[in-house]
Every structure is written in C-alpha cells, then in structure tokens.
Amino acid sequence: MNTRPRKVLIFGLDGPVAPALLRYCREGKLPALARLIDNGVLAPNAMVPLPTATPANWTSIATGAWPGTHGISDYNVRRPGDPLDRAHMAFHSPDVKAEYVWNAIARAGKKSVVVNFVTTWPPVVDDGIQIGGSGCDINQWFHPNLAVASQEQGISSDAVRLDEDGLGTGAAAPGVFAASASGGLFCTASFQPDSRVPVRIELAAPEGWSNLPAASRLLAAELEVRASGGRYPLAPPTWQLLVVDTQGKGFDRVLVCEHKDAAVSLAELRVGEWSGVLQHTFPTEAGPERCAFALKLLELSADASDLRLYHSSFCALEGWSSPASLATEIVSTKGLPNPDSGFFGYDKGWFGANTLLEEIEMQRQWYADACTHVMKNKPWDLFVMRYHLPDTSWHSIPHVLDPRLAKNAEERRQHEALELGIYQACDRLARDLIECVDENETLLALISDHGAKPAGHPGIDANAILQDAGLLARDAAGKIDWSQTRALARPVCWIHINQEGRDPDGIVHGGEHYRAVQDEIIQALSDYVEPTSGRKPVLFALRKEDARFLNIYGEQAGDVVYALKHDHGYQHGPFLPTADWQGGSLRGLFALSGPGIRKGVQIERNVWCIDLVPTICHLAGWPVPRDTEGAVIYQAFEEPGC
Incomplete structure (x- = not known):
C-alpha cells in the first residue's frame, strides 16, 4: 500500500463531547466514525487553545497557527484605532493574518474544497471551491460590524449591535443569524407555546375558492407568513389553508395553497407528514432570492380546534458558494440548507424531539448532497467539511448534556435518545463522505475545535468585579467614564487595560504603573466570591506575558487572562481544554x-489541533502554510521516519 495519500478528507465536528461520542462508537451506534477510529490512530488527549471558542480554534486548525499568530482570539476582534468597548465579529476572513492550508497547497497545484468553515468569508480558497463560511452554518451571515457578547459578563450571548458608548445594546441584531427568513408556526388559539406567539389562525367556511374537493366538511383560513430574521427585508407571502374532513369522521388533512384554488396546492398533509422540499422566490433589495423550505402538519384534532402547521426557515439556494455558479448545480430533493437545524422552533416549544431530529436530517441530507456532488464531479486533493450540529445542539438543549436535570429515568432516556440522534446524524454525514473516496488512497481526519460541558454554578460579570474594585467607572447614566476607567473586560476571558498611548482614551501609564494595574485586576478576580454558591469561580488570572506558556499572546489577547473553574459558567469559552465535569468535556476530538x-x-x-495541518502536509508531501506552528505527529505513522 502506498504510504503517501493521494487525497485528504478532513471531517470536522464543532463542539462534540468526545467521551460521549467515543462511547457511542464503542457501543456500535456510530459505525462510520467507529470504523475510521478503529482503522487508525486516536488521540484521547486532544488539546485546543484557550478560550475554547469556535472561530479562533477552527482558524488554528486551518492554519496550523496559534490565535496570537493568526489574529482570531475568540468570537470578536478589535481593529486598530477601536476604543476598548468596540468589537467586531471574528467570522470575517480579512481579519485572519495567517495562511490557510488550502492556499499553501495551491502553490503546489493542489485543489481544495472547503465546506462550511468559519472565518472564510469573503471566499478565501485560491484554487478550488468554497461552500459557506459566512457564519457557523450554511445561510448564516455574521456581519463584521456586529459583536458577540458573553454570558460570563452578564451580557446577552446573542449577537448585539454596537453603539458608541458600550459593548452593545443588549438586543439581538437583525440579520445576524439569518436564513432568508426564520421558521414559523400557524396555529389555532388552543395552542400556547412557552415563548414567541406564533401566527394565530381563524378557521371559517371557505369563500371564493375554486376546485374545492368533495368532502363532508371544509374549513379555510389565510396564512400570513412572517418573513423576518433575514439579511434583507422581505415581502411575506400569504398562503391559503383548506382543512378537510374527508369522510365525516373528523378533519383529517390540510391543503396549503398559494391561491384559493384547491387544484393547485403547495402541499397536502396529514398529521405527522412533511411536504417535500418546496421553493419560493422573494423580491429583495439585492434582487430575487430563491429559497427552499418545508411544511409539516404537527397537529389536527377531529374538530379542527387544535391545529399546528409549521414551516421551516426559508433557506437561500444561492449566494453562499464560490464560484457563485456552483450553487445552481447542487440539487437536494430531501435536504434543506437550513442554518438553525430546526432548533428555532424546538426552542420555542412548537414541537418536540422527533420533529427536531427530522429537520436535523434535512440539513444533514443537504450537506451530504452538496458534498457528494462536488466530490464526484469536481477535481480536488483536499476536502474539508465542518459540521456545526453538536455545538448548535448543546447551546440550544443544554439540559441534554446534564444528567442531573432529568426529572426521572424516562426523561433521562429521552435526553439520551436525543443526544444519540444528534451524533448519529454526524455519523451518517461522515459515512456519505467516506463512501465517495478510495480509502486506500485517502487520508481521513476527524477533528473538533472544542467540547462542551453542562452549565454549572453562575460564572462572573467581570466588569462588575472591576467596577467594585475601582478599576472601572461609570457616570450617573451608567456609561463608562473613560477618564476614571483603568480596565475593561471583553469576551471571552480577557481584561484590557486602558493604556495611555495605545488606547484612544488611555489613562494608565506604562512600566510599573501598568504592571500594578495588572496585579490589581488579578487580585480582584482571584478574591471574587460568587454569591449563590459561596465559591470562588476563577481558576486563575495571569498577566498576559505570563500566559505565553499557554500560547496566549498577540494584539487581540487581553492584558490579563483568566479562566473559570469547570463547574461554573456555560458550555464552553473561558475554560481550559482539560475541563471535565458531569459527563462533559472540553477536550478536542482527533483521529x-x-x-x-x-x-x-x-x-x-498531548496532540494539539494545530498539529493536524503539518501532519497531513508532511504525509501528503504538500507545502506547509507559512505561519504554521504545530508539529508533525510522527507517533501516528506506520513509518515514523518517513
């Protein structure tokens, strides 16, 4: 067998809990991933940088460089001249300062395909194909002038619009997590979800319809679609609903039509049924936007008093590929390029786990169709696919990670079934990709950017700690008084000193004055006691220069770096990659x-995520990216000296 692979396939998972995934592999429940691992090398001590954050760590994987070198340190970046409280989302490719592996190997004439890889939009593949990259999932568009705040600092974890006076307004910014439009629910008044009132419908006798079906009873309603949450203002369509009692035994099906003509319907559905993949074209300020979506009839009682009809997000079918024409080649009859995987409706109580898993499968199927089309029909040497599903899941359904939150054995069983279903979707996607390659000639890599853990005791509001210590001042209106402010916390684990000559409003001199402020910050963080638990949540706080041994450095890193203890805070972020708690783990996945x-x-x-690129380049005989700092994993080779 040739020891030098002809091709390389990298399958990346965002935020999987490695011990759980490996357990399911051992139990035979994830056959494709288990086969990859069993036929190769597994690194159980896979380490990732601090903070354990998506854009920073995937950029490290793609460049083989530490965040201080490539310039993406967490979810935000601060650009030259920005005040301390100004941040920009770190998903914008011009902010990356290191060379990507696909551009390095292009120098040797090698072609790459990069799918759904963060921090790569505008497109960055010099010679090849790119699908997605503008957000965490296909059809997510993260605007570079928006910031992500941190729950650890008492600020909403949603994306926030920057204002002139602070880190953000605290309100979710339109167009941040966007398909063309978010999913929606039509329902009768009997349904009361936990949050966000859906579109209420009033059923009445049909009027003005043509071609009505023969039926015992008919009811009708207008469906006013709320086309919101997208990149552009959209003119929402109004559909027509016909509810049918076919044989006088109770209402048993619905027709959804664009007009009051029952002979031409978008879908005819019974309870529990999905439509096929449907399309609608919206006029927008940027031109027509062709979208895919699907419908499901969730509930219909015999008297039609209980009715729930769900539509998925409207998912753009173009605008996310390079070359742009590639999007028109991708045809998925059962899949949706859906950025929320169904969690938008699940989180609001519109439907349960079964429907969620069905919509997850639609997204997975779309990725599979897109990837296999390219793998079979386009030239490539390196194929990179990053799947965000695990991370989306744990942020949306964190209770599934935490066995303590199940009320009883049956609920715990349901949580485990949902967790397994999520990993099985990952396994099926891996299977479909691997089936497209010759495993005798292709190097397969499985990798993640971080893991996840259950939420623990409360984290910290770092700016409140600084204010209590006299390091941050506010005026009577609550705005930062820069003339009296010596330090400010920024997501995710950074404290920045307001330094004279460096920052626009700087007041802290350099030298001993600067170091004294560092020590004050460290003392304040170390002394802080979280009131509800009575515990000190800060694991450590270090001067930036002392954190170099953690490979933390560069302009984006704070003047003081801290980490939280594993049993405080949320799923990932200001935690060491060795944090293991309540079945969760922040360790990476590497095989x-x-x-x-x-x-x-x-x-x-220890194997670091930055070791992947130099290892595959060494084995394949490809050029290494010029900024790579990782090491070749010789212990993985059959012939270590090769």
Missing part, C-alpha cells in the same frame, strides 16, 4: 486513518 497511519492505536501524548 487519523488511511495510508501511512497506524491502525487501532491510541497515542497518549
């Missing part, structure tokens, strides 16, 4: 399989 790789081996040494 290799294929030509030149040992089989059925675990290597116990």
Whole structure:
C-alpha cells in the first residue's frame, strides 16, 4: 500500500463531547466514525487553545497557527484605532493574518474544497471551491460590524449591535443569524407555546375558492407568513389553508395553497407528514432570492380546534458558494440548507424531539448532497467539511448534556435518545463522505475545535468585579467614564487595560504603573466570591506575558487572562481544554486513518489541533502554510521516519 495519500478528507465536528461520542462508537451506534477510529490512530488527549471558542480554534486548525499568530482570539476582534468597548465579529476572513492550508497547497497545484468553515468569508480558497463560511452554518451571515457578547459578563450571548458608548445594546441584531427568513408556526388559539406567539389562525367556511374537493366538511383560513430574521427585508407571502374532513369522521388533512384554488396546492398533509422540499422566490433589495423550505402538519384534532402547521426557515439556494455558479448545480430533493437545524422552533416549544431530529436530517441530507456532488464531479486533493450540529445542539438543549436535570429515568432516556440522534446524524454525514473516496488512497481526519460541558454554578460579570474594585467607572447614566476607567473586560476571558498611548482614551501609564494595574485586576478576580454558591469561580488570572506558556499572546489577547473553574459558567469559552465535569468535556476530538497511519492505536501524548495541518502536509508531501506552528505527529505513522 502506498504510504503517501493521494487525497485528504478532513471531517470536522464543532463542539462534540468526545467521551460521549467515543462511547457511542464503542457501543456500535456510530459505525462510520467507529470504523475510521478503529482503522487508525486516536488521540484521547486532544488539546485546543484557550478560550475554547469556535472561530479562533477552527482558524488554528486551518492554519496550523496559534490565535496570537493568526489574529482570531475568540468570537470578536478589535481593529486598530477601536476604543476598548468596540468589537467586531471574528467570522470575517480579512481579519485572519495567517495562511490557510488550502492556499499553501495551491502553490503546489493542489485543489481544495472547503465546506462550511468559519472565518472564510469573503471566499478565501485560491484554487478550488468554497461552500459557506459566512457564519457557523450554511445561510448564516455574521456581519463584521456586529459583536458577540458573553454570558460570563452578564451580557446577552446573542449577537448585539454596537453603539458608541458600550459593548452593545443588549438586543439581538437583525440579520445576524439569518436564513432568508426564520421558521414559523400557524396555529389555532388552543395552542400556547412557552415563548414567541406564533401566527394565530381563524378557521371559517371557505369563500371564493375554486376546485374545492368533495368532502363532508371544509374549513379555510389565510396564512400570513412572517418573513423576518433575514439579511434583507422581505415581502411575506400569504398562503391559503383548506382543512378537510374527508369522510365525516373528523378533519383529517390540510391543503396549503398559494391561491384559493384547491387544484393547485403547495402541499397536502396529514398529521405527522412533511411536504417535500418546496421553493419560493422573494423580491429583495439585492434582487430575487430563491429559497427552499418545508411544511409539516404537527397537529389536527377531529374538530379542527387544535391545529399546528409549521414551516421551516426559508433557506437561500444561492449566494453562499464560490464560484457563485456552483450553487445552481447542487440539487437536494430531501435536504434543506437550513442554518438553525430546526432548533428555532424546538426552542420555542412548537414541537418536540422527533420533529427536531427530522429537520436535523434535512440539513444533514443537504450537506451530504452538496458534498457528494462536488466530490464526484469536481477535481480536488483536499476536502474539508465542518459540521456545526453538536455545538448548535448543546447551546440550544443544554439540559441534554446534564444528567442531573432529568426529572426521572424516562426523561433521562429521552435526553439520551436525543443526544444519540444528534451524533448519529454526524455519523451518517461522515459515512456519505467516506463512501465517495478510495480509502486506500485517502487520508481521513476527524477533528473538533472544542467540547462542551453542562452549565454549572453562575460564572462572573467581570466588569462588575472591576467596577467594585475601582478599576472601572461609570457616570450617573451608567456609561463608562473613560477618564476614571483603568480596565475593561471583553469576551471571552480577557481584561484590557486602558493604556495611555495605545488606547484612544488611555489613562494608565506604562512600566510599573501598568504592571500594578495588572496585579490589581488579578487580585480582584482571584478574591471574587460568587454569591449563590459561596465559591470562588476563577481558576486563575495571569498577566498576559505570563500566559505565553499557554500560547496566549498577540494584539487581540487581553492584558490579563483568566479562566473559570469547570463547574461554573456555560458550555464552553473561558475554560481550559482539560475541563471535565458531569459527563462533559472540553477536550478536542482527533483521529487519523488511511495510508501511512497506524491502525487501532491510541497515542497518549498531548496532540494539539494545530498539529493536524503539518501532519497531513508532511504525509501528503504538500507545502506547509507559512505561519504554521504545530508539529508533525510522527507517533501516528506506520513509518515514523518517513
């Protein structure tokens, strides 16, 4: 067998809990991933940078460089001349300062395909194909002039619009997490979800309809679609609903039509049924936007008093690929390029786990169709697919991660079934990709950017701690008084000193004055006692220069760096990659399989996510990106000296 692979396939998962995934592999429930791992090398001590944050760590994976080198330190970046409280979302490719692996190998004439990889939009593939990259999932568009705040600092974790006086307004910004329009629910008044009132419908005898079906009883209603949450203002369509009692035994089906003509329907549905993939074209300020969506009849009682009809997000079918024409080639009859995977409706109590898993499968199917089309029909040497599903899941359904939150054994069983269903979607996507390659000639890599853990005791409001310590001042209106402010906390684990000569409103001199403020900050963080638990949540706080051994450095890092204890705070972020708690783990996932790789081996040494790129380049004989700082994992090779 040739020890030098001809191709490389990287399958990335965002935020999987490695111990859980590996347990399901051992139990035979994830056959594709288990086969990859069993036929290759697994690194159980897979380490990722602090903070454990999506854009920073995927950029490290793609460049082989530490965040201080590539310039993406967490979810935000601060650009030259910005005041301390100004931030921009770190998903914008011009902010990346290091060379990506796909551009390095293009120098040797190698072609790459990059799918759904964060911090890569506008497109960054020099010679090849790119699908997505503008957000965490296909059809998410993260505007570079928006910031992500942190729950650890008492600010909404949603994206927030920047204002002139503070980190943000605290309100979700339109167009941040956007398909063309968000999902919606039509229902009768009997349904009372936990949050966000859906569109209420009033059923009445049909008027003005043509071609009505023969039926015992008919009811009708207008469906006013709320086309909101997208990149552009949209003119929402109004559909027509016909509810049918076919045989006088109770209402049993619905027709959804664009007009009052029952002979031409978008869908005919019974309870529990999905429509096929449907399309609608919206006029927008940027031109027509062709979208895909699907409908499901969730509930219909015999007397029609209980009715729930769901429509998925409207998902743009173009605008997310390079070359742009590629999007028109991708046809998925059962899949949706849906950025929220169904969690938008699930989180609001519109439907349960079964419908959620069905919509997850639609998103997975779309990725599979898009990837396999390109793999079979386009030239490529490196194929990179990043799947965000695990991370989306744990943020939306964190209770599934935490066995303490199940009320009883049955509820715990339901949580475990949902967790397994999420990982099985990942496994099916991996299967579909691997089936497109010759495993005798292709190096397979499985990797993640971080893990996740259950939420613990409360985290910290770092700016409140600084204010109590006299390091941050506000005026009577609550705005920051820069003339009296010596430090400000920024997401995710950084405290920045308001330094004279560096920051626009700087008041702290350099030298001993600067170091004294660092020490005050460290003392304040270290002394803080979280009131509800009576515990000190800060694991450590370090001067920036002392954090160099953690590979923390560069302009984006704070003057003081801190981490929280594993049993405080949320799923990931200001935690070490070694944090394990209540079945969760922040460790990464790292496995290799294929030509030149040992089989059925675990290597116990620490393996860093930045080691992937130099390792695959070494084995494939490709140029290494010019900024790579990772090391070749020789212990994974059949012939370590090759």
